[in-house]
Amino acid sequence: KFNFCAGPAALPTAVLERARDEMLDYQGRGLSVMEMSHRSDEFVAIASKAEADLRALLDIPANYRVLFMQGGASTQFAGVPLNLLGAGGAANYLYTGIWGKKAIKEAEHLAVGSHVAASSESNGLIAVPRQNAIQLSGDAGYLHYTANETIGGLEFDYIPEVPADVPLVCDMSSSILSGPLDVSRFGVIYAGAQKNIGPAGLTLVIVREDLLDRARKDCPTMLNWKTAAEADSMFNTPPTYAWYLSGLVFEWLKDEVGGLAAMNAINDRKAQALYAAIDGNDFYSNPIVIENRSRMNVPFVLADDRLDAAFLAESEAAGLLNLAGHRSVGGMRASLYNAVPEAAVTALVDFMGDFARRHG
Numbered sequence: 516k517f518n519f520c521a522g523p524a525a526l527p528t529a530v531l532e533r534a535r536d537e538m539l540d541y542q543g544r545g546l547s548v549m550e551m552s553h554r555s556d557e558f559v560a561i562a563s564k565a566e567a568d569l570r571a572l573l574d575i576p577a578n579y580r581v582l583f584m585q586g587g588a589s590t591q592f593a594g595v596p597l598n599l600l601g602a603g604g605a606a607n608y609l610y611t612g613i614w615g616k617k618a619i620k621e622a623e624h625l626a627v628g629s630h631v632a633a634s635s636e637s638n639g640l641i642a643v644p645r646q647n648a649i650q651l652s653g654d655a656g657y658l659h660y661t662a663n664e665t666i667g668g669l670e671f672d673y674i675p676e677v678p679a680d681v682p683l684v685c686d687m688s689s690s691i692l693s694g695p696l697d698v699s700r701f702g703v704i705y706a707g708a709q710k711n712i713g714p715a716g717l718t719l720v721i722v723r724e725d726l727l728d729r730a731r732k733d734c735p736t737m738l739n740w741k742t743a744a745e746a747d748s749m750f751n752t753p754p755t756y757a758w759y760l761s762g763l764v765f766e767w768l769k770d771e772v773g774g775l776a777a778m779n780a781i782n783d784r785k786a787q788a789l790y791a792a793i794d795g796n797d798f799y800s801n802p803i804v805i806e807n808r809s810r811m812n813v814p815f816v817l818a819d820d821r822l823d824a825a826f827l828a829e830s831e832a833a834g835l836l837n838l839a840g841h842r843s844v845g846g847m848r849a850s851l852y853n854a855v856p857e858a859a860v861t862a863l864v865d866f867m868g869d870f871a872r873r874h875g
C-alpha cells in the first residue's frame with residue numbers, strides 16, 4: 516500500500532526495516548535505543564552521527580547550530596519571537612496560508628506586535644507575494660515565512676531577500692530535505708520532524724550562532740535556543756528514539772538516495788507526473804499558479820464533489836491511503852514527501868485516470 520498522508524507521513528521502507536531489525540537489540544548491546552541513557556556513549560554516538568549526516572546533507576555552515584528539540588513546529592511559533600526579540604523590534608511575517616497565520620497569531624498572543632510584510636490574501640492564497648511586494652516595518656526584528664504551506668499546497672519558488680540586520684526565519688516543516696538548500700541565507704530554519712525528517716516528537720531548529728543572544732528575559736528555559744545549544748540538545752531528556760530514527764533517515768538520504776540533488780530530481784518527477792494528471796482533463800483541478808505549486812503537498816478537487824466519497828473509498832480499496840484533503844478545506848490532497856516512491860505516484864495517476872473514465 517502507498518501512504519500519501521500529510522503528516523505524520525510515510526517513512527522510507529528501508530528505514531523501517533532497519534529500525535525493526537535493531538529495535539530489540541541495538542548492535543548487540545542487549546538493549547533497545549529506546550532504553551539507553553541519552554548520556555551513554557552509545558546514544559551520544561547515534562546523536563552526533565545524525566547531526567553530522569544532516570550537516571553534510573544540507574551543507575550547513577560551521578557558524579550554525581543544529582538543535583534537536585520538542586514541542587513541534589507549533590511550539591517554535593512562540594519560540595521565534597521569544598528568542599529573537601529580547602532587544603525589541605517587531606515580528607514581521609509573510610502570510611501565505613494557514614500555518615503562517617498560526618505563527619502570526621502566536622506572535623500576537625505574546626504581545627510582541629506583528630506586522631504582515633506581504634500577504635497572499637488578496638489573490639486567494641494561490642500565489643506567494645513577489646519580492647517587490649515585501650514591505651518590512653522600520654523596526655523589523657526578523658522576517659518569518661512558511662516555505663511550503665502544507666494545507667494549501669503553496670510553495671515559495673524563491674528565498675526572500677532581507678537587509679543584513681534582519682534575520683530571515685523559515686518554517687520548513689513540510690519541505691526541508693526535499694532538495695538542496697542554501698542555509699546561509701537564513702537566520703533560523705525550523706521544522707517539525709514528522710514529514711521529511713522522521714517520526715513525530717522531534718523538532719529541528721537550525722540557528723545562526725550570533726542569534727543565540729537575543730532571547731527575551733521571559734523566554735522559558737525549554738524554549739531557549741541558547742540553552743539547547745549549550746547542552747547539545749540534552750538540557751533535559753531528548754526524544755531519543757525519534758532522534759535515532761531521524762538519523763536513519765539522514766543516512767538513507769545520503770547513502771541510498773545519493774543526497775539532496777538526487778532527491779530533488781525524484782521529487783520533481785513525482786510532482787510533474789501528478790500535476791500533469793490533474794491538468795490533463797476537466798475532471799480534476801488544482802488552483803495554484805504553476806510556479807508556486809507545492810512539490811510536497813498536492814491538493815486537488817473533483818469537478819463534481821458528489822464523487823468525493825467514492826474517490827476516497829475506491830482509492831483506499833486500491834491501496835492508496837490518506838488522500839482526503841485537510842479537514843478545514845476538504846477535497847483531496849496527495850502528499851509526496853521523500854519517502855513516497857515514484858511507484859506510488861504512478862499507481863495514483865493510473866487510478867485517477869481510471870476513476871475519471873468510469874465516472875466522467
Ligand code: PLP
Binds near residue numbers: 589614661686
Ligand atoms: N508548519 C507547517 C508548515 C506544517 O505543515 C505543520 C504541520 O503539519 C506545522 C507547522 C505544525 O507542526 P507541529 O505539528 O509539529 O506543531
